[in-house]
Amino acid sequence: MKWLKWMLLILLIIFVIGGIWIYVAEPRYAYVPPTFKILNSEKTDYAEKTGYDLWGDSIGLSEKKWDRDSLTPQHGAVKIDDQLLQLGRKAFYEETFGNEVFLTDIMGIVDGALTIPQISKAILKLKGKGTTNLKVELAKDVEIGNRKYKKGDLIDTGLDVPKGALVPLGMPIRFSEGRIKVGISCAACHATVDPATKRVIEGAPNSDLNAGLLMALATNSAAYFTHTDREALKEYLKEERESNQELNLPDPEKLEKAVDAVFANWPRGNFDSTIDFVSNPAQIPDSFTLGDHPYGWSGFAMAGPFKGLSAFSNNVHAQNSDSLGQADASPVLFGISKEKYLGIILQNAANPKYRYQPEKGEMPSAFFAKLDPTPGVPGVNEMVKSPSYPKVNLVAPDGLMINSKGYRFGEQVNGMAAWQNTLKPPKGLIKADKTTVDLGRQIFQRAGCISCHSGNHFTNHRVIAAEVIKTEPSRAKALKKTEKIFGDTLTYPFTVKVPFSDETSPIRVPIEHLDDRQIQLAYGHGKTEGGYKVPSLIGLYWTAPYLHDGGVSVGDDIRQDLGISGTLLKGKNPDPYNSLKALVDKELRAKVIQANKSSPQLRQVHVEGGGHEYWVDPTTGFTKEEQEALISYLLSIE
Numbered sequence: 001m002k003w004l005k006w007m008l009l010i011l012l013i014i015f016v017i018g019g020i021w022i023y024v025a026e027p028r029y030a031y032v033p034p035t036f037k038i039l040n041s042e043k044t045d046y047a048e049k050t051g052y053d054l055w056g057d058s059i060g061l062s063e064k065k066w067d068r069d070s071l072t073p074q075h076g077a078v079k080i081d082d083q084l085l086q087l088g089r090k091a092f093y094e095e096t097f098g099n100e101v102f103l104t105d106i107m108g109i110v111d112g113a114l115t116i117p118q119i120s121k122a123i124l125k126l127k128g129k130g131t132t133n134l135k136v137e138l139a140k141d142v143e144i145g146n147r148k149y150k151k152g153d154l155i156d157t158g159l160d161v162p163k164g165a166l167v168p169l170g171m172p173i174r175f176s177e178g179r180i181k182v183g184i185s186c187a188a189c190h191a192t193v194d195p196a197t198k199r200v201i202e203g204a205p206n207s208d209l210n211a212g213l214l215m216a217l218a219t220n221s222a223a224y225f226t227h228t229d230r231e232a233l234k235e236y237l238k239e240e241r242e243s244n245q246e247l248n249l250p251d252p253e254k255l256e257k258a259v260d261a262v263f264a265n266w267p268r269g270n271f272d273s274t275i276d277f278v279s280n281p282a283q284i285p286d287s288f289t290l291g292d293h294p295y296g297w298s299g300f301a302m303a304g305p306f307k308g309l310s311a312f313s314n315n316v317h318a319q320n321s322d323s324l325g326q327a328d329a330s331p332v333l334f335g336i337s338k339e340k341y342l343g344i345i346l347q348n349a350a351n352p353k354y355r356y357q358p359e360k361g362e363m364p365s366a367f368f369a370k371l372d373p374t375p376g377v378p379g380v381n382e383m384v385k386s387p388s389y390p391k392v393n394l395v396a397p398d399g400l401m402i403n404s405k406g407y408r409f410g411e412q413v414n415g416m417a418a419w420q421n422t423l424k425p426p427k428g429l430i431k432a433d434k435t436t437v438d439l440g441r442q443i444f445q446r447a448g449c450i451s452c453h454s455g456n457h458f459t460n461h462r463v464i465a466a467e468v469i470k471t472e473p474s475r476a477k478a479l480k481k482t483e484k485i486f487g488d489t490l491t492y493p494f495t496v497k498v499p500f501s502d503e504t505s506p507i508r509v510p511i512e513h514l515d516d517r518q519i520q521l522a523y524g525h526g527k528t529e530g531g532y533k534v535p536s537l538i539g540l541y542w543t544a545p546y547l548h549d550g551g552v553s554v555g556d557d558i559r560q561d562l563g564i565s566g567t568l569l570k571g572k573n574p575d576p577y578n579s580l581k582a583l584v585d586k587e588l589r590a591k592v593i594q595a596n597k598s599s600p601q602l603r604q605v606h607v608e609g610g611g612h613e614y615w616v617d618p619t620t621g622f623t624k625e626e627q628e629a630l631i632s633y634l635l636s637i638e
């Protein structure tokens with residue numbers, strides 16, 4: 001039996017070494033689709049045509065008019081080569097910038113009724129087939145809002161699992177500090193699985209992602225309280241005096257319930273990325289970004305590399321996946337002291353290591369400083385402070401810049417921006433013939449759509465005042481309060497490696513070409529109430545429902561499936577053709593708005609589907625055929 005002893009000894013050694021390796025190396029995994037698993041592997045010619053980006057100007061390699069000296073990363077030039085594009089693609093699918101700590105350890109996204117074993121079980125049940133909506137069994141009973149969920153209930157997560165994948169798209173997992181942690185990457189929202197082929201559509205929105213419910217199911221959703229509603233939390237967040245003697249933290253259980261109830265009202269496919277304390281989740285847009293500047297529904301990302309696309313890509317994890325980062329801005333943005341703000345987020349943290357205990361008499365910032373995984377920068381994600389910190393600016397609208405250690409400054413966000421500009425939607429499955437589409441193109445001109453949706457990318461790049469476009473106005477002014485903390489548009493040279501020394505000199509980002517009134521509209525600054533940018537119309541086939549609030553939604557049955565209340569709230573997906581009909585048909589739209597307005601759930605989250613009243617119907621002298629041709633044309637835009 002000597003060999004048995006030897007075998008056992010060898011196995012033991014393997015386990016010990018393996019165990020140590022797992023602890024030290026913190027292995028991680030995210031799904032990145034190989035080319036043959038992608039439906040739209042054809043790309044735009046952006047990268048071939050563009051050698052450099054210089055603050056949003058595309059410069060071909062052969063162009064002579066540019067002064068070569070200014071084409072250095074020191075001065076803000078970004079060289080677009082294969083290496084950058086690959087880095088960008090990898091980051092888009094895999095990079096979490098460490099947001100596992102916020103999502104798993106603090107928010108407890110897989111600590112409540114939704115657990116990793118249950119998610120794994122749901123994926124195994126697919127037997128490799130893939131899905132556009134992973135249905136997961138709840139691990140225990142829970143009550144959210146007025147609704148009771150039972151252990152074993154199947155919930156629609158909206159998470160997408162490509163054919164043959166072992167984890168959902170955009171949900172990287174990591175083994176760290178002795179536990180499995182999940183994070184989130186761009187692909188959770190900006191890539192989706194094609195229902196027919198179960199292949200990945202890169203850049204198409206995951207329009208049934210149930211982000212609100214997933215967060216409501218977390219044990220400390222309150223960590224994300226600034227993405228909910230002042231009205232709903234009023235009772236718990238009474239303004240306090242500056243002294244901080246008495247932190248006066250809200251009752252964690254009651255606060256958690258109030259926050260959960262708001263999140264559970266978000267329609268699938270919407271996400272509230274703004275911290276204005278108004279519950280106004282906006283629809284996840286597509287990432288077919290080339291020529292679609294300025295970025296964000298209100299067009300607030302307009303300056304810097306790639307015409308603001310880097311600034312937007314930065315904002316995602318610099319603000320949206322780590323609420324702790326806003327602690328310094330909390331008094332101005334939320335009227336809550338920094339200490340109370342940190343206390344609210346940490347008092348019920350899922351992992352005891354991060355759980356703040358007021359009875360120990362320590363201030364929340366002192367407690368947090370001891371376990372901060374990224375000392376010296378706000379929050380827990382891998383960031384650097386922008387040169388204007390604590391002020392925000394046009395290229396860092398939250399004052400922070402996301403950047404992993406060891407990478408050059410800006411490399412990851414610039415890579416993601418450049419790569420997104422190569423994405424192109426697959427052909428939509430429409431049956432219209434060429435004559436119809438041609439007629440539709442003429443109607444598009446005759447109806448005046450082209451005055452705003454002009455040029456190759458179907459946009460004049462303008463932000464239209466909310467009073468003029470008349471769509472639901474709340475998201476337009478979501479960034480209003482940043483006016484009090486707005487600073488100069490500075491960044492760092494793209495040559496320095498992170499972390500870099502405090503002595504690194506900032507560089508100025510040119511903004512002279514931007515129109516002041518447009519900046520005001522994008523941020524709701526000055527006397528404006530904000531506005532919405534004219535979005536590109538490329539890929540409409542893949543992006544129903546329509547408008548920033550996603551309210552223009554009609555399902556397969558044009559008589560019954562009206563509004564978000566008649567579609568996504570009932571587990572039915574919007575149909576692109578019927579939804580576009582509701583966009584341009586006055587009578588049908590009135591029914592859609594009526595349906596949305598009659599839902600208290602949608603009223604609370606400001607989803608309405610109103611405005612943008614550019615009718616192409618009998619009221620404006622167009623025939624049924626002309627309307628149909630216009631819709632076919634819109635769906636054919638790629």
Ligand code: HEC
Binds near residue numbers: 286475
């Ligand atoms: C949880 C879902 C979610 C994740 C994850 C996410 N986004 Fe978004 N994204 C949104 C929403 C919602 C908006 C609209 C925000 C607004 O303006 O109100 C948006 C807007 C955008 C836009 C603007 C598009 C346009 O045409 O104006 C870009 C670009 C973008 N996201 C890139 C990214 C990148 C890059 C990542 C990863 C670093 C990412 N997003 C991660 C939900 C998400």
Ligand code: HEC
Binds near residue numbers: 535614
């Ligand atoms: C005055 C400028 C203007 C005109 C004219 C205009 N649009 Fe728009 N369009 C916008 C703006 C701004 C938005 C975004 C509004 C929002 O989301 O709140 C928009 C949004 C859209 C969307 C939704 C895109 C999405 O991804 O949700 C479609 C489709 C669209 N327009 C088509 C048309 C058609 C068709 C016409 C002509 C019948 C037209 N537009 C006329 C400015 C305009």
